[in-house]
Amino acid sequence: MKNIGEQVETAPVLDDSTVSQFLVQNPDFFIRNALQVEQMRIPHVNRGSVSLLEWQITRQRRHIQQLEEDIGRLMEAAATNEQLFNRLLDLQTDLATAESLQDFLSRLQRWARSLGLSGAHMRLFSDKWLIGAPSDFTHLGLSRTAFEPLRIQRLGQGNHYLGTLNGPELLLLMPQARQVGSVAMTLMGEDGSLGVVIFTSRDSQHYQSGMGTVLLQQMAALLPGLLVRWVARL
Numbered sequence: 001m002k003n004i005g006e007q008v009e010t011a012p013v014l015d016d017s018t019v020s021q022f023l024v025q026n027p028d029f030f031i032r033n034a035l036q037v038e039q040m041r042i043p044h045v046n047r048g049s050v051s052l053l054e055w056q057i058t059r060q061r062r063h064i065q066q067l068e069e070d071i072g073r074l075m076e077a078a079a080t081n082e083q084l085f086n087r088l089l090d091l092q093t094d095l096a097t098a099e100s101l102q103d104f105l106s107r108l109q110r111w112a113r114s115l116g117l118s119g120a121h122m123r124l125f126s127d128k129w130l131i132g133a134p135s136d137f138t139h140l141g142l143s144r145t146a147f148e149p150l151r152i153q154r155l156g157q158g159n160h161y162l163g164t165l166n167g168p169e170l171l172l173l174m175p176q177a178r179q180v181g182s183v184a185m186t187l188m189g190e191d192g193s194l195g196v197v198i199f200t201s202r203d204s205q206h207y208q209s210g211m212g213t214v215l216l217q218q219m220a221a222l223l224p225g226l227l228v229r230w231v232a233r234l
Contacts, residue, residue, distance in 0.1 A: 002210060174200070
């Protein structure tokens with residue numbers, strides 16, 4: 001009896017880890033026990049139970065379906081990125097042939113409206129550009145000190161913001177704009193120190209947090225290099 005008791009006390013506990021380890025070390029288990037495997041039933045939420053083979057097939061189908069959905073999303077993203085690239089290429093070509101800064105801003109405005117937006121606005125940080133009097137570009141100037149509270153509140157540590165702005169914020173950035181529901185805003189330059197570009201929509205739900213910012217990133221890099229044709233950098 002003592003020997004039996006000792007055997008019971010030292011018998012290994014069968015838990016998930018032990019069983020999994022056994023199956024890994026004995027890959028031919030299912031071959032050697034094919035009949036028992038075919039007779040095994042797996043609990044099922046809707047059908048009570050199903051065979052192990054049916055459960056495995058269902059699992060593989062779900063996996064294949066997930067892969068197909070992932071591939072579909074990747075293809076949609078690729079198509080969207082191609083459209084964005086083509087639109088940016090058209091914009092760059094158009095802006096490069098502008099005859100004046102006002103023409104440049106008008107072309108940017110038309111491009112934004114071709115996307116169904118209400119407009120595009122640009123402000124340049126006055127400590128980075130020569131836009132003071134007697135320059136004709138003073139209306140584009142924006143005090144970094146005045147902008148800083150908005151930057152902290154809306155952009156935080158990032159370079160982009162998508163969403164709504166309150167009255168004082170709209171007045172600071174776009175004093176002439178009307179019926180602004182939501183905005184997509186990005187800081188210009190590699191370090192975001194050159195200014196800000198704002199695209200506006202009358203729809204308050206058009207721009208929302210979490211939306212893609214690929215287009216904004218490209219705009220932030222594209223515009224400063226074109227602006228130097230008319231506005232000198234400090």
